[in-house]
Amino acid sequence: MASELEPEVQALDRSLLECSAEETARKWLQATDLTREVYQHLAHCVPKIYCRGPNPSPQKEDMLAQHVLLAPMEWYLCGEDPAFGFPKFEQANKPPRLCGRVFKVGEPTYSCRDCAVDPTCVLCMECFLGSLHKDHRYRMTTSGGGGFCDCGDAEAWKVGPCCQKHELSVSQVEEEEDPLEHLSEDVRARTYSLFAIMFRYAVETLTWDKESQLPADLEVAEKSDTYYCMLFNDEVHTYEQVIYTLQKAVNCTQKEAIAFATTVDRDGRRSVRYGDFQYCEQAKSVIVRNTSRQTKPLQVHVMHSSIVAHQNFGLKLLSWLGSIIGYSDGLRRILCQVGLQEGLYGENSSLVDRLMLSDSKLWKGARSVYHQLFMSSLLMDLKYKKLFAVRFAKNYERLQSDYVTDDHDREFSIADLSVQIFTVPSLARMLITEENLLTIIIRTFMDHLRHRDAQGRFQFERYTALQAFKFRRVQSLILDLKYVLISKPTVWSDELRQKFLEGFDAFLELLKCMQGMDPITRQVGQHIEMEPEWEAAFTLQMKLTHVISMMQDWCALDEKVLIEAYKKCLSVLTQCHGGFTDGEQPLTLSICGHSVETIRYCVSQEKVSIHLPVSRLLAGLHVLLSKSEVAYKFPELLPLSELSPPMLIEHPLRCLVLCAQVHAGMWRRNGFSLVNQIYYYHNVKCRREMFDKDIVMLQTGVSMMDPNHFLMILLSRFELYQIFSTPDYGKRFSSEITHKDVVQQNNTLIEEMLYLIIMLVGERFSPGVGQVNATDEIKREIIHQLSIKPMAHSELVKSLPEDENKETGMESVIEAVAHFKKPGLTGRGMYELKPECTKEFNLYFYHFSRAEQSKAEEAQRKLKRQNREDTALPPPVLPPFCPLFASLVNILQSDVMLCVMRTILQWAVEHNGHAWSESMLQRVLHLIGMALQEERQQLESVVEEHVVTFTFTQKMSKPGEPDNSPSILAMLESLQNAPYLQVHKDMIRWILKTFNTIKKIRESSSTSPLAEAEGTIMEESSRDKDKAERKRKAEIARLRREKIMAQMSEMQRHFIDENKELFQQTLELDASASPALDSSPMAADVTLTALGPAQAQVPEQRQFVTCILCQEEQEVTMESRAMVLAAFVQRSTVLSKNRSEASQDPEKYDPLFMHPDLSCGTHTGSCGHIMHAHCWQRYFDSVQAKEQRRQQRLRLHTSYDVENGEFLCPLCECLSNTVIPLLLPPRNIFNRLNFSDQPNLTQWIRTVSQQIKALLVLRKEESTPNIASSKNLENMDELQLPEGFRPDFHPKNPYSESIKEMLTTFGTAVYKVGLKVHPNEEDPRVPVMCWGSCAYTIQSIERILSDEEKPLFGPLPCRLDDCLRSLARFAAAHWTVTPLAVVQGHFGKLFSSLVPNDSYGNLPCILDIDMFHLLVGLVLAFPALHCQDFSGSSLSTGDLHIFHLVTMAHIVQILLTSRTVFPCLPEEDGMDQEHPSGGEEAAVLDLYRTLRQCTGSVLRAAPSGWHLWRSVRAGIMPFLKCSALFFHYLNGIPSPSDIQVSGTSHFEHLCNYLSLPTNLICLFQENSEIMNSLIESWCQNNEVKRYLEGERDAISYPRESNKLIDLPEDYSSLINQASSFSCPKSGGDKSRAPTLCLVCGTLLCSQSYCCQTELEGEDVGACTAHTYSCGSGAGIFLRVRECQVLFLAGKTKGCFYSPPYLDDYGETDQGLRRGNPLHLCQERLQKIQKLWQQHSITEEIGHAQEANQSLAGIDWQHL
């Protein structure tokens, strides 16, 4: 920002500091014109405090403002020192009655599903925890900011309105009292005048719209000449555009531009330039020019600095007022009075009005400040809340219009306060009656939708972008309407009735504009050119759904209102139908002697619309007439006689026919928009006020008609009249018309029509239609959902319609119909239908989609087969209709219906050609079944003397009328045995049986009851026969199954027997190895020893493996072609004890010594799949080539990065980045001879030291070749080569070329990944990295096994076993491909860290060496030295001595650092019983004494030997276990069986296996000769001294395993924690995506510009950046707002993982959409932890990305 034009920050006016608040206040007290006095003070001081330079300095400004401006006001207010005054106010004040806590963004809020009046009533966390609702069914959400806690508001809660904290005050404030009474007369007066002035000042400055001129009373003479170029926020331009533009316009860096943009986005404005007018104007014009091209330009103003200053102080003042009124209800009330007092200009001139009305002109920051003040003042004062509500309602239209044209989100608009006002029932009611609010809202809404068609209906087609934008925003008004209606009145006054009905009128006007909108015409010939707009209309419908339902609910509450509403609705519907029958000649239809007239109309040829809200509202009201019995009580008041049933059903019927025709494929050319409309018409979100109501409307109409007439009209609308009215038409039609499509079409239409009839008669589960209650309805929905399959809670919820409170009512009935099955580790909890509920299953349930129907049918048939029942799915027994609808059942026995049934059955009997379908028949059978059920039910419930008029059985046994065709019964009987109807056989049988039953009932009611009994018996016996047959078949099936099972188990037994032999053979093999060991002098008992001269001799086992690529088998040998394992190498911090370690410069870092904090290691993993090296290479080359082609074409991300050597295992798709060669135990190759006479440790150390020295001298010679060769020789004499040491000898590499190549390949990969450097196979660090990876991988596996309390050599997964074996052997063989000198050099250095050698300076002290890494390094480097040693000492002797030496160093390390609080350790392992003797204790005590001596007694005095031994034993265990694993894999020695089982700690067994004495201290005693001097050298190291003197820290042993952080049990406490977390970079701003690192517990501000940092030259988000410091590239996070686990690896890889939090239904809630309380699931957390410990995060991401390609497209690096 440095520019010469930039003026300096103006110097501070000293006089300000000398200001005295008390004095100023006194001056004001004496003033005659207080306003003038205060204004002068402000005019003078404000510009001196605020806006003194280009960048704001808020702290300084606030400090000065408090001192100079606010303090005098506080003095004035209190009349004394505010430090005393305010507490006095507070004391006099009653404790607050309302909580009113204003929510921060992301803060958790709670709503009680049982007690909240509506879902907008919420509690803050504190109140919730102190309320009785915490034990209820509650819902948890995170606040989007704004809104406040409703605790204490009696209107918000049905019960328990207060938490414990706010409870007390309620009883106290029973009597309404004036809060002003607590203030003295003069305080009141002073407050009043001061508040009036200050509030006015704030409003005036904030709403001031001139750019360089101040209000007259704030102008000062000596005005400065500085301006700001102020950039304002809009919702049009993106961050990137703003940042780019700013860099150009004001010449700032990208970072500064980001800061500007962030502030603009947050506060709504930010000055981007400061200086004279010209200078600012210039920036403005650049910005405007640069952003005006595509859209409207960014809003920029050049403003005089003093205006900005006054505005800033104005904001400060409003916050100040907000905090001052917190002291006392009295002060708050005065502020409310001041705010609402009418100003000079009459209506709308109060300060509150002025602010509200200029809302859309204010910037974001200013809006939120004053909105908050309103919430804490006007909405907290019960009296003024009402007055404010009136003001809000009066301004409603203006405010909403402002909002609609503004572009800010609703949460930043004053219009959003409607939720706070309208949801208060008493306020809503008052506003309806006094301000006619319902009408106002609806009219305002309609005003914004002026685009209409010729009939006055809404038209959304050809909306401009602006209209579409307005339409989106105006939808929030529907929400307001919902708020107003949400609480229903219990008492109706006449005014309320009147105003509600007025609102209802307006609402009908709105619906009328929707009735028939978006009409469509069937497209024939060509496909439509453009998909017509349909979404807008459906959006409107969807948003209005709840409002429509609520309108009906209101009507249902009052009989008078219901009657009036019904009349109004009917008259509007009649208007809509105006001209409906005009002109055209009606059509006459007749079948079976019935005839009816109808209009000529064809759905397939004329316009039809899906939108019929007026008809549907009438249908809803009609049901209410029935439900509330108004229809029977006041028939004279109802216009029932005016109803014209054909008119009522006409439009809904057209709509249903449309659906049928679409289904029949007749509307294919109308495109997807129609398909979508049909989908939503039936969808759970809309159907309640669309499809369902159309069915009801038909039921209504039909119940008032002759069913024959109705059916004829139905046939005509379905365009099927011809087929059924003409005898034999069907036959002709199938034979004459060859067009298959038409036949198919008609078949579908017939099916659909029959389905519709089934629905009309069968759907009686809406209260009012049938005699049921709401519970029955919901039960039925659930039963049918669960008939498809078991479902999780959330799935069920989704399939059920929600009411306006987002409740489905499911919880109250679910127990009755379903069992709950708990979730496993990965699944979800499931509900399963109770078996007894299956009898209520209706195959033709009207809410099934086609797919659901067929799934349900299949599932139910399967269930029946399993239960060995017949597979008929007969219609269930239905509840009776309400009287108003009772006549509907007569459809079933009407003549036309019987004719249709007969016709279809006839087709089926004749079975010729394709003119009928099975599903047609199935539906007819279902209808017959329904009729029979109906008749039986009527017979069974008939009261004596009454005649049952439903006589279907009689009619079905009569032959057809005109032509004497066979009766229905006869046809069924003949169909019973039709071979082509196998599937329907059971159903036909069921029908015939039911028919007989009914016949018996009828006969018995006319004759004696005995006959009936007899009849049943006969019936029974035939049923029994049936059953017996079924049983017999089942029995046969069972026997057959059993036989097969028996055969299979026989085979299995055989197999096991064979295997047994095999196993025994191997056992014998082991046993044959043991005797050899017995003969060895060392092992008295059978012991397996993994290393040293006593190493167990294992017979060479040949290993054959198969390549997964070419399927060829091959033996693993030294000479053969290399076989390799796919492997993945990664950096790891899983074991790290020090995450703060800054990463070193990879080029210089020396990894030779691993620090015991294990801060970063290199882990190698493998999926265990084996390939030929050359097969793999060919495979990898092809992957590479493919990837290059692909990237050029579409630059797709893949789950693997080929350029980094990554590929997927060709077999299991596991992410890999290199391969490990398979090898035989490499030691055996070099361990040529076994000499009997081996050096002891002391001798060996001496020899090795000499060898190292000799080599050092030789190296020096070589590196200085310019020195004369004579001198060379001289030196050679000087150095005494140890006996048998031949440094000039270079062994031949025993491996094949291919193996050598793979050794280099893997070594280089480990080096490259581990150090994050470019591959360089010559780098001397390559072997070190290989050894390190071997050591680190073993350590991490040892940790996992210990943590899971698994035995060390228990059954490891194959892939792990193979990986460790190959890794250990590879690392041991790697020296053969490295120059000898390099490895020898490493060995020398490693060796010198324990055995000092003057030539190596600066080696780490033993406290800073991880001993296992050291051991692995020494053992694996040693062959390089040993191969030149011909003295006769064996390689394994060296191994043993190295191991002993390192072990001793580790013991010393443990003792030096043992910080255990010695006394009172918990008893473990029963160690005391194991070691009654104190041999170890005495020895370790002795050793400890030596250590003390060597350290000059700085070491703490010796605690008891017992404690010391304990800590040595505990501390060394991990090391011993790692060593055992290491030597096991290295040398291929089988593990002793004892260690293969879990249980005791296996200390002795380990010692035996590792050739150690169980009393480890003996090692020191046996080798005291050399050890004493070594101990001395270790202890006298300076670092050790510093440590002991407390100057530095060191790792102590055993190291504890790293775990993921502890998470709270209740998820909301995490949300709460995160909501108070603010972005660490943008000063106190709330973070939008707070994200928790599960490894270290750091909270991060993710997915946000503010916290992006640069990493390796790229911008990355906070999470990615954190993975590099915390997890060396991989990370596990919890996105708190989303309740989602995030795995990240590198910059491009990531995936989401299911969180360890479950609700009571055993489901996770990713995205926190459902809001059920969530609780920690330990098992799932453990699972994530295990993935992490096993280094499987990257692999998991790979699999997730392979499975879901869209994951690869996410910009992970910016999270």
Ligand SMILES: [Zn+2]
């Ligand atoms: Zn609260």
Ligand SMILES: [Zn+2]
């Ligand atoms: Zn409370």
Ligand SMILES: [Zn+2]
């Ligand atoms: Zn509750």
Ligand SMILES: [Zn+2]
């Ligand atoms: Zn192969």
Ligand SMILES: [Zn+2]
């Ligand atoms: Zn694999």
Ligand SMILES: [Zn+2]
């Ligand atoms: Zn941030």
Ligand SMILES: [Zn+2]
């Ligand atoms: Zn972390």
